[in-house]
Amino acid sequence: MNTAMQLRPILAALRRHKMATLLIVLQIALTLAVVSNALFIVKTRVVHLSRPSGTDEAHLLAISNQWIGQPDVPHIHAQMQADLATLRKLPGVRDAFASQAYPLQEGGGGLVRIKQRVEQKKLQLALSYFADEHAIDTFGIALVAGRNFRADEIGSLGPYDKLVPAAIIITRDLARKLFPDGAAVGQRVYLRDDGPSTIIGVVDRLQGSYAGSSTRSIDEDTVLLPARYASADDGAAYAGGVVYLVRAQPGRLAALLRAAPAALLAQNRMRLISPEDGVVTLAQAREKAYATDRGVAIMMGAMCALLLLATAGGIVGLSSFWVGQRRRSIGVRRALGATRGDIRRYFQAENALLVGIGVVLGVALGIAANLALMAHYELPRMPPWLLGVGALLLWLLGQLAVLGPARRAAAVPPVEATRSV
Known part of the structure; x- marks a missing residue:
């Protein structure tokens, strides 16, 4: 008052x-x-x-490997198999697989366009990783429906090959967008105008390789493609490369930052792993991506x-x-x-x-x-x-x-x- x-x-x-x-x-x-x-x-x-990437970030490292010389596709595939066998045998390694990118890399991941019917005009965009039967365990992600890839489903893909996977695994977020009224496992989709591909599994969460604002709406719409990609001779001294993702056992990550690239070089020296940023932990990748x-x-x-x-x-x-x-x-x-x-x-x-x-x-x-x-x-x-x-x-x-x-x-x-x- x-x-x-x-x-x-x-x-x-x-x-x-x-x-x-x-x-x-x-x-x-x-x-x-x-x-x-x-x-x-x-x-x-x-x-x-x-936002969590969905992976076991605390124990993951990525090795960006480039090939020296002009190896052909079969040679690269054989070398990748040998590299993965070497990495998986290292003390302190839980699992490893080869891909073209890693979460929070700020580049390298593939963009795929998904349709539920061939005649469909509206496409669902998603980010992708090449993967094999070791990818889910290496990422540390969990299947919420369906199953993992089998070894016989993993293809060998060269730079000019068309990828038409018979089976794919997608994230829960992407599954909800594609099939809001039903289960995604067992459904068929088309990647671009190729296909069809059957969804055999759904994982809880897996962030794409881009952390920037341009892909925020599809950051967790991710597809695992069953293939090992050989980036082969393009006429240059360096014939492309591959990313090896390695999941360490608890307490062994720091040691593997040195041991993993050293083991790869000992296995075959015809490669280049940058001493500055060729080996990064996902924690370091997060720090850089969100700077x-x-x-x-x-x-x-x-x-x-x-x-x-x-x-x-x-x-x-x-x-x-x-x-x-x-x-x-x-x-x-x-x-x-x-x-x-x-x-x-x-x-x-x-x-x-x-x-x-x-x-x-x-x-x-x-x-x-x-x-x-x-x-x-x-x-x-x-x-x-x-x-x-x-x-x-x-x-x-x-x-x-x-x-x-x-x-x-x-x-x-x-x-x-x-x-x-």
């Missing part, structure tokens, strides 16, 4: 300072619009970089903190200025019986009114900014509760910022009423 009774003198005082009032209201509105959208971007980035997301989140968080500090500083500065200008009127109120609490509440109510007006305007600006970001940067719609959180944060910040000036105003003695202007 006391605060409501102070509304008329507050409005009268603000009308005498129209420009300062307008500036602080606009600052609060812009702060809410920017901070709410920035925090939403931070939230989306943090959610993105925190941009992490950097954006940190930058946006710092920007929000600085903007909130600037707004708080503006409120403190303006309130302190008004206290200095109103010392005589405050003294008059004290002389007429106003208590220190009355004076303090007056300034807090004035601040609450300013912040409230700014928040209303800021909500409108925040929604407009989010719609613009959705149109130009494909961001999702910002949830309304985030604007509410931002508004509450600004209101609390305003009350904290005005607390110091309000206490100084409350300390003005009644004798100030006798001083000349």
Whole structure:
């Protein structure tokens, strides 16, 4: 009731300072619009970089191997078989297989287009890995339906061969998109215009090799293709290569970072494994793949903190200025019986009114900014509760910022009423 009774003198005082009032209201509105959208971007980035790949990341390493010279396809296939046998025999290795990419690699994975019928026009995009019967155990992923590949289902694929696998394994996310009303195991699909391929198994989760924003909608729509791919002679000194994924037993990963490439080189030196990035753990791959997301989140968080500090500083500065200008009127109120609490509440109510007006305007600006970001940067719609959180944060910040000036105003003695202007 006391605060409501102070509304008329507050409005009268603000009308005498129209420009300062307008500036602080606009600052609060812009702060809410920017901070709410920035925090939403931070939230989306943090959610993105925190997603599990579905694999046993703590025990996985990837070896990028390039062939030296101009080996033909049969020679490469024989060498891959020998390499895998060497890796699986190493102490501390649980399993290994060969593919063209690995999760969070930021490249190398294949994009496949899936149809449920030959005549179907709309395609479902998915990411793929070449795999064999060891891939599921090496990744550390779990089958939720169906079965694994058999050794006799694994094909040998050269650079100009067309892959028409009789059997494929897909992720649960992709299965839901393809068959939302039924089970996927046993269903037939077509890869491009080839096929058909029968879905023999569904795994829980397996992230594709791209961690960037361009594939977020299909990051977990993954297909395992039963083949070993030989990237053969292209006329260059290096005839393509292969990625060996190795799953270590607990506590043996660090040792295998050195032992695995050394064993491959001892088996055949006609290969190149880069000493800089030829051998990486999936933890290192995650760190590198999400460096941009992490950097954006940190930058946006710092920007929000600085903007909130600037707004708080503006409120403190303006309130302190008004206290200095109103010392005589405050003294008059004290002389007429106003208590220190009355004076303090007056300034807090004035601040609450300013912040409230700014928040209303800021909500409108925040929604407009989010719609613009959705149109130009494909961001999702910002949830309304985030604007509410931002508004509450600004209101609390305003009350904290005005607390110091309000206490100084409350300390003005009644004798100030006798001083000349």
